[in-house]
Amino acid sequence: MERFWPQFGLALALCWALGVSGDDPRPGFYVWQRHWDQRTLQATGGDRELFPLAVEFSQAGAVRSDAPPELLARSTPVFRVHAGLLGKLAPKRLAAEIKRANPARAQLDIDCPESRLEEYGRFLDALTPLLPKTELSITVLPCQLKHPEFRALAGRVAYYVLQLHGLEVPSNRRDDCQLMRRDVALDALRTARSLGLPFRVALPTYAKQLLFKRDGGAFAGLDQDNHVDLPPAYEARLAKPDLQLLHELLELSPLVIWFRLPIPGERLNLDLATIEQLEAGTVPAPKIETFVRPRPRGADLLAKTSALLDNGRFEIRLAWKKPLGEFELFNGAVDISERREFGVLPTALSAPAPGCGETTLFGSFHSGETPTITTGASK
Numbered sequence: 001m002e003r004f005w006p007q008f009g010l011a012l013a014l015c016w017a018l019g020v021s022g023d024d025p026r027p028g029f030y031v032w033q034r035h036w037d038q039r040t041l042q043a044t045g046g047d048r049e050l051f052p053l054a055v056e057f058s059q060a061g062a063v064r065s066d067a068p069p070e071l072l073a074r075s076t077p078v079f080r081v082h083a084g085l086l087g088k089l090a091p092k093r094l095a096a097e098i099k100r101a102n103p104a105r106a107q108l109d110i111d112c113p114e115s116r117l118e119e120y121g122r123f124l125d126a127l128t129p130l131l132p133k134t135e136l137s138i139t140v141l142p143c144q145l146k147h148p149e150f151r152a153l154a155g156r157v158a159y160y161v162l163q164l165h166g167l168e169v170p171s172n173r174r175d176d177c178q179l180m181r182r183d184v185a186l187d188a189l190r191t192a193r194s195l196g197l198p199f200r201v202a203l204p205t206y207a208k209q210l211l212f213k214r215d216g217g218a219f220a221g222l223d224q225d226n227h228v229d230l231p232p233a234y235e236a237r238l239a240k241p242d243l244q245l246l247h248e249l250l251e252l253s254p255l256v257i258w259f260r261l262p263i264p265g266e267r268l269n270l271d272l273a274t275i276e277q278l279e280a281g282t283v284p285a286p287k288i289e290t291f292v293r294p295r296p297r298g299a300d301l302l303a304k305t306s307a308l309l310d311n312g313r314f315e316i317r318l319a320w321k322k323p324l325g326e327f328e329l330f331n332g333a334v335d336i337s338e339r340r341e342f343g344v345l346p347t348a349l350s351a352p353a354p355g356c357g358e359t360t361l362f363g364s365f366h367s368g369e370t371p372t373i374t375t376g377a378s379k
Contacts, residue, residue, distance in 0.1 A: 027254075027279060029261035030078065030202070036066040043263045046272065050075040051107060051257055055097045057089055058082040062097065072101040076137070083111035086120060095130035105135040107161070117149035124156045139163055139202065142188035151195060159198035161257060162188060164249065167208055167239055173217040177239045179204050185245065189252055202257050203249060205270040207240035207309040226267050226311055228332065228352040240309045241270065247283045254279070262357075267311060271357025274307040288353060290316050290375045298325075299370045301363040303354055310353040316362070318347050318371040325367030333362040345371075 028049035033040050034056070052067040054077035067077070079097060081089060098106045112120045128136065139161045144150050154160045164185045170177045180203075192199050209223040211234045220234060230236055250256060262271050277284045284307030293300045301316070315336070323345040329335065333351040340346070345365060354360040365371070 028076075028200075028257040030257060030259045031067065031261045032259070033067075033263070034063065034065045036068070039264045041068075043261055044272075045261050046276075049257075050261070051078050053078050053080060054101050054106075056080040056082070057085055057094075059084065062093075064097075069101070073103055075103065076105040076107055077101050077103050078107045078109050078139075081108070081110040083113075086110060086112055086116060086123065091123060091126040091130060095127055098131055098134060103134065105137070105158075106131070107137045107139065109139045112144075114144055114147055117144060117147055117153050121149065121153045121156060124153070128156065137161060141166070142184055142191075145188060145191045145195070151197065154195070154197045154199075159200060161200050161202050162192050163202045163259075164188060165202065165204035165241075165259065170210065170219050172219060173212040173235070173237060175219075177210055177237060179206075179208070179239050179241055180245055182242075182245055185249060186252075189249065193253075200255050200257055201249065201253050202259050203246055204241045205258050205260060205262065205275060207238050207268040207311075209268065209311055210237050210239060211235075212237065228311055228313060236311065238268070238309065238311060240268070243278070243283050243286070243307065246278055247281070250278060251281070265355065265358075267355040268309055269356065270307070270309065271355075273357050277307070286310075288314055288375055290373050292370050292373060294370055297368070298364060298366045300361055301349075301365065301371075301373070302359055302361050303351065303375075304359040305354045305356055307356065308353065309356055313350050313352050314375060316349040316351060317374045318345070318349070319373075320345055320347070320367070320371050321369055323347060325365060327363055327365045327367075329363050331360050331362055 026047065026049050028051055029045040031040070031050055031052040034053065050071065052071060052075055053065045054067060054072055055065070056063050057080065059082065079094060110120065124136070135158045137159050138157050140154070141163055165179045167177065167179060189201065209226050211220040211223050211230070212218065213220050214233055214235050223236065258275060260269065262269050274284050286308040287306050288303055288308060289306070290301065290303045293302060303316070324343060325345050326343070327345055329349070331351070333349050335346040336350045337347045345367060349362065351362045
């Protein structure tokens with residue numbers, strides 16, 4: 001997938017006007033992890049519907065995710081088919097994997113060129129009779145909506161998911177590297193509404209860190225590990241969601257599937273609190289808050305981010321009446337004070353921005369006083 005109401009009558013009318021089907025459509029989360037660890041198992045989307053990746057078909061074969069079987073059966077699992085496999089993957093093979101998961105609803109995420117939408121429709125015609133008890137939906141891209149064949153394709157399924165995010169790989173740091181282009185997203189949403197077919201939208205919660213060479217600015221690749229401190233030869237840019245644009249799109253089509261479920265410890269994904277603010281109709285203000293937590297014979301220094309996706313470092317200034325004592329620094333914080341001597345407490349620190357919504361301990365001070373702190377700009 002990753003590429004580029006109180007009165008019943010009113011609720012039903014709104015669903016119909018927005019072009020969304022389902023007995024009780026709710027916001028949802030994609031869960032795109034292939035390997036599930038304890039953090040994934042503990043993550044929660046509240047009462048939102050989950051769309052976990054179930055199987056991924058590529059030229060190398062089919063790979064099943066570690067999603068628990070009971071989750072697949074009670075959610076809407078996604079079956080991903082890579083580019084070039086349409087026409088090669090037998091409908092019976094895909095149907096067998098869907099039956100194995102045993103869901104009431106399943107979603108297909110098939111890489112389909114614009115020129116092969118009619119063929120995609122024939123594939124669905126062959127697949128659907130094999131799954132008489134399974135409701136099918138599909139993911140689509142904005143560029144596919146304009147084709148005459150699209151209406152027939154989308155009419156074969158319960159609803160389609162209009163993916164309004166994606167990253168076009170730049171060649172140079174001067175190139176545009178947005179996750180969503182405002183004009184494309186708004187035009188696609190208007191077109192989808194005009195078609196009158198059931199649909200939902202997929203909106204991003206994640207950011208991607210792109211690496212560029214300092215000498216010449218050529219694109220060097222995606223930083224999958226999202227390093228804060230890079231080798232001197234490289235610089236980074238973040239492609240991240242525009243919170244104001246997300247707010248506008250939610251006002252136009254509030255029935256959304258977020259890509260993707262927040263997992264504890266992720267650095268570059270919006271947290272649940274930020275997503276809930278967007279769903280409530282407000283635009284969250286990105287910020288970093290630093291604070292001290294007094295304790296016997298000292299204090300701890302912590303920082304918390306809100307609605308912020310930032311993989312850089314920020315500065316923390318500390319003011320002491322008598323800056324004498326001992327200290328320890330944690331989680332990547334470093335002392336950048338002008339005066340750095342043994343037994344002298346720091347007056348300036350540099351630290352990596354915590355993950356969105358996370359609170360991180362950066363220092364412990366062993367002193368008879370609590371410092372006054374200020375936060376500097378991210379760098």
